[in-house]
Amino acid sequence: MKKFILFCITILYLLGFVSCKNTPKEEIPAEENTPIENEQKPNQEAPISSNKKVLIAYFSLAENMVNEVDAEASASMSLPGDVTRLAYYIQKYTDGDIFSIHTIKKYPNDFQAVVDENHSESTNPKLEKKVENLDQYDTIFIGYPVWATNVPRAIRTFLEENNLSKKTVVPFCSHNGYGAGSSYSTIKSLSGANTLDGFAILGTQTASAQNSINEWLEKIGIKKATSIVPIELVIGDIILNANLNNTAVAKEFLKLLPQSMRLSRYGDREYYGSIQGSISVEGERKRNFTKGEISYCPANNTFAIWFDKEEQMLGMDIIKIGEITSDYNVLKTLESGIEVLVRKTN
Ligand SMILES: Cc1cc2nc3c(=O)[nH]c(=O)nc-3n(C[C@H](O)[C@H](O)[C@H](O)COP(=O)(O)O)c2cc1C
16 A cells, blocks of 8 residues: 555656656757755764765666666656666766766666565665776765655665765755655764765755755855856957856866857857867766856757756756856846957956
């Protein structure tokens, strides 16, 4: 009976999820509440001094199914998964590295079959790859969907394979209404680490969770990543101030400045245009954006400024390289085909 109720709630949730994600495929991208449910004591200090020291490891069913991109086959196959979204919100705040936990054996496309498999799993699943150079991180976020009021077994494997006992571990999860369950205690005891207060949210609310995530991170003492290089976007007599972040892609972009670009307007949400020169390094790819963000699209070698409609998901990957720090609402009023000079601030 309990199983049946959980199944019904999940199906209802999944239906809602599909409808809110039914945004049309994007042609050109230039690149994403509930109260926090705490199980642990508030807060120990989070020793984050550099952006390079944060790892966001997460497991999401949507990325671990037999056919993960066939949204027709199962609503729960739609990408991104609920936990994926949360992971990228944390990444946006911390500029940490993302690690998606993939099991070698994929889960079925049918929800009830996954529930059954989770119940019958007697060993922890093997994972596809390991975290490279774990030593470089001192804070590890661990994200997961709550399964049977606890962590999925893939998280147990991850905690077995990675010795986190000297790290600061921060759990975050999404669920269908039953909360974090025993998952925080499991992570604490399996990792043997200093753990900070976790974040738990309904799966249906993950699409608009950036603010809640930011508030939570601030509350538990995680420092916001600092942007390093101030730049200006000069559009006629308008000057927008912005910061480039300290990622490899942003640093490559910086080498190409100053440069003028002709930017087209698209979907009442972005200005984008080709970059003169190329960027050969990689960065954290994502399919969501926030207002004020500046990004690079590797597929099209384009630069973009995002000013509205941040609830939309993109059909192509973008990499965040910075954000506008002044009022960018003026962009809403401009035409397509603007000339923009991008240069370092003196
Ligand atoms: C096998 C399985 C077990 C689940 N068990 C629970 C549960 O105990 N409590 C709950 O609230 N939600 C439960 N859910 C729902 C998921 O936690 C929820 O849909 C989550 O947001 C999915 O995130 P994802 O899309 O990133 O995988 C379960 C889902 C599955 C597939």
